[in-house]
Amino acid sequence: MDGEITLSPSVLGECVAAKTFRDNRQPVTSLCFDDSGELCVTSAQDESLHIYNCREGKHQSTLHSKKYGVNLARFTHQKTTVIYASTKEDDTLRYLSVHDNKFIRYFRGHKDKVVSLEMSPIDDQFLSSSLDKTVRLWDLRSPTCQGVVHARGRPTAAFDPEGLIFALGVDSSTVKMYDLRAYESGPFATCEISDTYYYPKGLPDWTSLKFTNNGKHILLSTSGQTHYILDAFSGNIIQRLSGFPRLGVDTCGEETGLSPDGRFVFSGGRDGKLYIWDIENPASTAGVIQDNTPMTALDTPHTDNLRVFGFNPYYMMFVTGSDELEFWQSKQPAL
Numbered sequence: 001m002d003g004e005i006t007l008s009p010s011v012l013g014e015c016v017a018a019k020t021f022r023d024n025r026q027p028v029t030s031l032c033f034d035d036s037g038e039l040c041v042t043s044a045q046d047e048s049l050h051i052y053n054c055r056e057g058k059h060q061s062t063l064h065s066k067k068y069g070v071n072l073a074r075f076t077h078q079k080t081t082v083i084y085a086s087t088k089e090d091d092t093l094r095y096l097s098v099h100d101n102k103f104i105r106y107f108r109g110h111k112d113k114v115v116s117l118e119m120s121p122i123d124d125q126f127l128s129s130s131l132d133k134t135v136r137l138w139d140l141r142s143p144t145c146q147g148v149v150h151a152r153g154r155p156t157a158a159f160d161p162e163g164l165i166f167a168l169g170v171d172s173s174t175v176k177m178y179d180l181r182a183y184e185s186g187p188f189a190t191c192e193i194s195d196t197y198y199y200p201k202g203l204p205d206w207t208s209l210k211f212t213n214n215g216k217h218i219l220l221s222t223s224g225q226t227h228y229i230l231d232a233f234s235g236n237i238i239q240r241l242s243g244f245p246r247l248g249v250d251t252c253g254e255e256t257g258l259s260p261d262g263r264f265v266f267s268g269g270r271d272g273k274l275y276i277w278d279i280e281n282p283a284s285t286a287g288v289i290q291d292n293t294p295m296t297a298l299d300t301p302h303t304d305n306l307r308v309f310g311f312n313p314y315y316m317m318f319v320t321g322s323d324e325l326e327f328w329q330s331k332q333p334a335l
Contacts, residue, residue: 028321037314043073072117085114122163158209191235208253212262243293268306
């Protein structure tokens with residue numbers, strides 16, 4: 001899985017599900033790779049965490065969080081620790097050592113469900129967004145919240161690749177850009193987002209924001225039948241990604257993702273297929289917003305919603321999840 005292969009439409013179109021894991025009794029809800037790409041951690045509705053070795057294609061360990069529930073599991077910059085959101089008791093974030101299954105620290109402050117969680121790409125800070133209409137900045141080294149930004153609706157937030165800026169999606173209508181070093185001064189840029197052609201009464205719920213690794217674009221995921229590519233500098237919509245089944249209100253943004261080179265966008269659908277768009281060469285129609293349709297839709301072994309997706313940052317493989325987990329790789333030989 002670790003050969004050097006240049007991503008292209010033909011390579012992605014020939015990817016196959018190479019290994020299936022059925023370690024969960026209920027659907028997978030999140031997945032994340034560690035910084036090296038060697039490990040993948042998943043959370044599931046059965047209140048379990050599973051860790052997989054991507055290089056060897058093996059299940060490595062299982063941890064349970066029966067008392068507190070688990071969602072949005074994220075590796076820190078150490079492959080031996082993860083942070084995750086609680087789904088029971090309260091809305092505390094938990095910092096866990098996976099080596100000995102012991103909590104290192106608790107991060108208390110949110111008063112409602114946490115809907116996005118992201119580590120800084122450069123240090124021990126992380127962002128959490130909640131239905132309590134706040135986005136909170138934390139540091140792994142302290143249980144005290146480092147800062148709060150008040151929002152509207154269902155907020156979602158993401159760091160840029162350099163870890164100096166974060167984008168905040170507010171009320172499914174506005175993107176605000178903050179300098180991490182001066183966020184108290186308010187956003188340095190604000191952009192209203194609308195698509196009156198598809199949604200004259202306003203966009204459906206936004207479920208996630210994701211920067212491309214080159215920092216040029218932002219993937220805006222929604223619960224509707226479209227996602228969007230934004231210019232990361234102006235905030236304007238560049239492309240509308242359409243041509244897949246409406247996701248529905250139970251989606252959480254974990255079903256979308258980007259290739260490491262920032263060229264390809266992936267999204268699961270309610271039909272179990274994996275839809276792929278080429279944003280550099282859009283199959284699109286002319287208009288104020290380019291309407292980009294999928295270059296391909298991969299049939300998957302998933303018979304229900306394809307709920308989670310992640311492209312490994314260092315190995316030519318990606319992972320999809322529903323009730324089961326699938327490891328995918330290219331049929332083309334490594335160079």
